[in-house]
Amino acid sequence: MRIAVVSLLLAASAALTAFSVLAYDLFKPGRDTVPLVICTSGLWLLFALAVVLLRGVRGRAVVVLILAGSVGIGAAAMVGPPNTSTDSARYAWDGIVATAGISPYAYTPADDRLDALRPDWLFPAPELTAAGDLVCVGERIQTALKSESDEILCSALNRTGVPTIYPPAAEIFFAGVRAVTGPDAEYWPLQLTGLLLSVGTTVMLLVGMRRRGIDQRFAALWAWCPLVATEAVTNSHIDMLGVVFTLSAVFLVTGRRYWSGGIALGAAIATKLIPVLAAPAMLRRQGWKVAVAAVATFLLLYVPYVLTTGIGVLGYLPGYLSEEGYEDGTRFALLSLVAPGGSAVIVAGVLLFVIAVLVIWKTDPDQPWLGQLVMIGSALLILSPRYSWYALLLLPFIALSGRWEWLLVPMALTLRLLVPSIPLTRVAIATAIVVIVIMSIHRARPEVARRLFRPIRTAPIRPNPAPAPSSPSTFPPSPPSQPSQPSPSSPASPSSPASPPSPPDASPGG
Numbered sequence: 001m002r003i004a005v006v007s008l009l010l011a012a013s014a015a016l017t018a019f020s021v022l023a024y025d026l027f028k029p030g031r032d033t034v035p036l037v038i039c040t041s042g043l044w045l046l047f048a049l050a051v052v053l054l055r056g057v058r059g060r061a062v063v064v065l066i067l068a069g070s071v072g073i074g075a076a077a078m079v080g081p082p083n084t085s086t087d088s089a090r091y092a093w094d095g096i097v098a099t100a101g102i103s104p105y106a107y108t109p110a111d112d113r114l115d116a117l118r119p120d121w122l123f124p125a126p127e128l129t130a131a132g133d134l135v136c137v138g139e140r141i142q143t144a145l146k147s148e149s150d151e152i153l154c155s156a157l158n159r160t161g162v163p164t165i166y167p168p169a170a171e172i173f174f175a176g177v178r179a180v181t182g183p184d185a186e187y188w189p190l191q192l193t194g195l196l197l198s199v200g201t202t203v204m205l206l207v208g209m210r211r212r213g214i215d216q217r218f219a220a221l222w223a224w225c226p227l228v229a230t231e232a233v234t235n236s237h238i239d240m241l242g243v244v245f246t247l248s249a250v251f252l253v254t255g256r257r258y259w260s261g262g263i264a265l266g267a268a269i270a271t272k273l274i275p276v277l278a279a280p281a282m283l284r285r286q287g288w289k290v291a292v293a294a295v296a297t298f299l300l301l302y303v304p305y306v307l308t309t310g311i312g313v314l315g316y317l318p319g320y321l322s323e324e325g326y327e328d329g330t331r332f333a334l335l336s337l338v339a340p341g342g343s344a345v346i347v348a349g350v351l352l353f354v355i356a357v358l359v360i361w362k363t364d365p366d367q368p369w370l371g372q373l374v375m376i377g378s379a380l381l382i383l384s385p386r387y388s389w390y391a392l393l394l395l396p397f398i399a400l401s402g403r404w405e406w407l408l409v410p411m412a413l414t415l416r417l418l419v420p421s422i423p424l425t426r427v428a429i430a431t432a433i434v435v436i437v438i439m440s441i442h443r444a445r446p447e448v449a450r451r452l453f454r455p456i457r458t459a460p461i462r463p464n465p466a467p468a469p470s471s472p473s474t475f476p477p478s479p480p481s482q483p484s485q486p487s488p489s490s491p492a493s494p495s496s497p498a499s500p501p502s503p504p505d506a507s508p509g510g
Contacts, residue, residue, distance in 0.1 A: 002056040003065065009050040010069040010224065014076040016043055017229050021076075025083035026418075027139040037418050043226035044411065051220050051404075062216055063206055070202040070223035074195040077233035081187045084417065085389070086140060088190050088236040089156040093122055094164050094171055095178030104171050105309040109160040112148045119183045122156045163312060168301040169245075169270035170238045190236035197240045198232045201247060205399055208251050212367075214400060221399040227410045231389035239392045242271040246278050247396050249290075254366055258286045262293025269294065270301045274393055277379050280356040281363045281371030333384035333416075333425045348382050355379075369400035377406050377436070380413065381429055386420065388413040405439040408432035 016039065024036040050069070057065060082088050094104040100117055107114055124141060126134040136143040136154035144153045144160040153160060164171070181189040205219040222228065232240040245268030253261035261282065268275035282290050305313045332344040339347040355378050363371030376394045391410035398406045412428035 002053055003061050006050050006053050006057060006065055007068075009046050009053070010065070010072060013043060013046040013050065013069070013224065013226075014072045016046065017073055017226070018076040018079045021080040021083055021234050025139070027083075027086075029139070033418050037415075040226065040230075040414060040418065043229075047224050047226055050224055051217075054217050054220055057217075066206065066216070066220050066223045067199070067202060069220070070199050071195075073224060073229045074198050074233045077229040078188065078191045078195060080234070081140075082235040084230070085235040085237070085387075086156060086158045087238075088187060089122055089140075090158065090164065091166075091170075091174045091190055091236065091238060092178065092183075092187075093157055094166065095174035095176075096122075096183045098171060098175035099178045099183075103305055103308045103312075104164045104166075104174075105305055105312045106163075108147060108163055109155065109157050110144055110147045110153055112146050112151075117183070121184070121186050124154050124156075126152050126154050166238065167270045167273060168305055168313075169267050170241065170272065171305070172301070173238065173241055173271070187236070191233055194233040194236045194240050197244050198228050201240075201244055201396065204244075204247055204251070205396060208247075209400070212254075215402070218399045218402045221404065221407070222395045225395055225407075225410075227388060227391060227414065228395065231392055235389065237389040237392065239272050239274070239389050242268045242275045243392055243396060245271060246275040246393060249282065250278070250368065250372070250400075253282045253290060254368065256286075258289035259293045262290040263297045265290060266294035266297025267301070270298045274376075274390060277376045278372045278393070278397075280359045280375055281368035282365075283360050284363050284368070285365035287360075331384065331386075332382070333422060334429055335382065337426070351382055352379060369397045370403070373397040373401050373403060373406060377409050380409050381433060384416070384425065384429055385413065386416050388417045403439070405436050408435055 020036065020039040020043070024039060025031075026033070026036075054062065054065065090109075093109055096117055096119065097104045097107075097114065102114075124136070124138060127137050129135055134152050136152070138154075138156075140156050141154050142156070142158065142160070144155055145151065146153050147161065166174075177189050177193060202219060202223040205222055206216055208214075209216045209219060231237050232243075245264050249261045249264035249268060251261075252258075252264055255261075265275065265279060265282065268278070279290070279294065302313060332339075332348060335344040335347055355375060359371040359375045373394065376397065380391055380394065388410060391413050394406065394409060398404065408428075409432050412425070412432050415428050416425045
């Protein structure tokens, strides 16, 4: 019965995902975002219900449902063009330029010298009005001017007057996609690769969890999450490729393949920079190998572009940081209340440094995902970006650790994207922080103080046994009513991941 109910919820989620893609977007003039907010809330509600009911499913049906939901919801997200972001248009253009043998860092999209490369779906011709004026038509189309001739340029890209911001691994990916599909294929190639990467991540989580004794039901926290369908598939954000590289690095490093893990980490950072937040938790053991391999990979990927473009490989990154308010502190939703102006940048830097040091000190090197969850999640709460897709990197570590309360972080960022209100953002982020702190204390009691001030031992930890098919998972996991004392051979640390939940008729697991 539960299998049927979960299947119906997943089908409803896929249908609602397709409807939201076709019916709503953020590009219409005078748009009303309330219907999109309601639709998005419905998707999160269906997601929560499906995950809760999955606890009653046993055996192979768990894996089948998780994979089916990952494929079905992701495929539904491909039914229409991007609806909340125009970034994938820039990805396509960078790929088109690169396949023509030109460095994407060398010229801005508005440069007259690139006229021969412009496909109509990215750069439609302006239309002549009755008054004899040339205008750009289309809800995704922006009006710009070419850099030399000052002719009107209609473009589906944002920021046509600045060079690309994306690092080299991302540019190689864009070029690879366009080398296969050519310049005339519109949004579907990147949506398809986003679907393949998201489903591949689901498979990686299921296999990694099985090998490490983690309840595979937690993989649904990634596979069915509305954020994955929306931002990895519909809007095709390159962050998805960074997630794949980062998760690969985690599994390689925990498998004691430090050089390979470092290479994967370097590729992740050379995709979107944010995966550097996952690095501190992987430095506890043989960290120098991971660091050297990551830095070497990152630099090597930049070499071809530096040789052709020089300092231009920095692209629009400095301008982007200034535009987003990270230089003067205006972007920090909560910190700006206590540290106005540029002082917020200093406070944020100090907080992130302290958290990184604590993560390196406390993380279990065999199970680093809780440390990565804390590092990435804390950075998102402190920096409070207005782009919800940055939280894609957080989701695999929510799944691996089983800490469902951290889902409030992507929910808060999604709300910020759809309803750009600073007071509302502050309430959402503050609520997320309060719930996360309460749940963390609840899980760790009554030894919170002792664990906080005791460094973790480096003795190997035996992986938790995989739950028996007859013992369904509980969601969310709860701490035991009478916690047992840690054994001498197993370090008691708040960085230890949530244990697989106990059956409903037993004391709930912590």
